[in-house]
Amino acid sequence: MTDSIAHQQQLYVADGLSDEEIAQQADLYGPLTDSVRELIEIALLTEVDDPEVRAAMEHIESAKQLLRKQMIPGPYGVRWGASGQKRAWGNAAAGLRNAIAPPLVIDCDPDGRASTDFHLGSAYEGPAGLTHGGVSALVLDQVLGAAAEAGGAPGMTGTLTLRYRRPTPLGALHAEARIDRLEGVKTIVVGHLAGPDGVCVEAEGVFILPRWVRDRNSATVSDPV
Numbered sequence: 192m193t194d195s196i197a198h199q200q201q202l203y204v205a206d207g208l209s210d211e212e213i214a215q216q217a218d219l220y221g222p223l224t225d226s227v228r229e230l231i232e233i234a235l236l237t238e239v240d241d242p243e244v245r246a247a248m249e250h251i252e253s254a255k256q257l258l259r260k261q262m263i264p265g266p267y268g269v270r271w272g273a274s275g276q277k278r279a280w281g282n283a284a285a286g287l288r289n290a291i292a293p294p295l296v297i298d299c300d301p302d303g304r305a306s307t308d309f310h311l312g313s314a315y316e317g318p319a320g321l322t323h324g325g326v327s328a329l330v331l332d333q334v335l336g337a338a339a340e341a342g343g344a345p346g347m348t349g350t351l352t353l354r355y356r357r358p359t360p361l362g363a364l365h366a367e368a369r370i371d372r373l374e375g376v377k378t379i380v381v382g383h384l385a386g387p388d389g390v391c392v393e394a395e396g397v398f399i400l401p402r403w404v405r406d407r408n409s410a411t412v413s414d415p416v
């Protein structure tokens with residue numbers, strides 16, 4: 192086993208938190224994440240002058256010092272509570288504690304479907320006024336992966352194929368995915384990202400449970416994503 196796989200395995204943790212403790216953490220840190228996300232947008236768009244910018248930076252520096260007093264060594268990893276509730280709170284697309292995540296709140300169906308309605312603000316711009324193509328890929332990777340997981344055939348993304356059919360606006364968007372078929376250890380998922388004028392990006396993903404997960408029986412590390 193390579194060092195990188197061993198390191199990755201250590202980040203799948205059953206920490207035994209109760210649902211109540213998890214809800215308390217979500218209530219505490221979720222609003223912090225929302226606030227930082229809002230700060231990103233404000234920092235991007237503000238046009239205040241030098242004194243206000245300098246004063247704001249001092250406040251931000253104070254906040255950083257407060258929050259740094261006690262830290263996870265990082266990264267967050269994936270954790271399961273006592274009831275089996277999964278927390279991928281560091282996830283770049285959907286993590287409750289990750290301010291760069293849009294965030295996606297994904298509805299999942301055990302028949303292998305997933306969908307999400309979400310909003311992308313100015314921080315996700317690529318071409319002027321439009322969503323960055325890499326952000327579209329991020330969203331679709333996550334939603335397709337969630338469909339694979341929901342259908343009981345999770346995996347890491349082996350291949351993600353995208354067709355950008357029309358520009359994706361910023362603002363209110365929708366993404367959905369479904370398992371198309373299973374081929375041995377591969378789960379093939381199809382989906383799309385749509386704006387108010389229809390489908391903008393079509394996607395097909397091949398999701399594969401890594402060999403090290405396939406080879407071991409431990410329930411605590413049965414889900415690599």
Ligand SMILES: CCCCCCCC(=O)SCCNC(=O)CCNC(=O)[C@H](O)C(C)(C)COP(=O)(O)OP(=O)(O)OC[C@H]1O[C@@H](n2cnc3c(N)ncnc32)[C@H](O)[C@@H]1OP(=O)(O)O
Pocket residue numbers: 332333334335336337340346347348349350374375376377397399400401402403416
């Ligand atoms: C709810 C959560 C949603 C999360 C969504 C987000 C998911 C992610 O972003 S994951 C991060 C991005 N992906 C990665 O970093 C993956 C990196 N790659 C790997 O870890 C490995 O190459 C992995 C797991 C894809 C395959 O490795 P391994 O399990 O050893 O494959 P291996 O046993 O050689 O091959 C198994 C089968 O898959 C096929 N295969 C292997 N790699 C790929 C690939 N990249 N694409 C397509 N097929 C592949 C093989 O041909 C073989 O097919 P068959 O059974 O028909 O002969």
